[in-house]
Amino acid sequence: MARKYSKSAGKDVKRAMHRKKKGKLKRGKGGKGGSVKSRKQAIAIGLSEARKKGKKVPKKKEGHEEKLDRNASR
16 A cells, blocks of 8 residues: 655654754744744644655645535535
């Protein structure tokens, strides 16, 4: 079975989690939004960084779009 995520993408997430633990992981544009508190947010930032580097990571789900599509079908 094919892998959804590359090994190096997992390493990016691991690095982001480590920065969160040390209090170095920032949120928002340019890291000006304060430090990350949530574990889920740290994982999302790690995956986003992996995507920017062109690593094998599934596309981000657009939650807002899905809600609009669901409401339109009613």
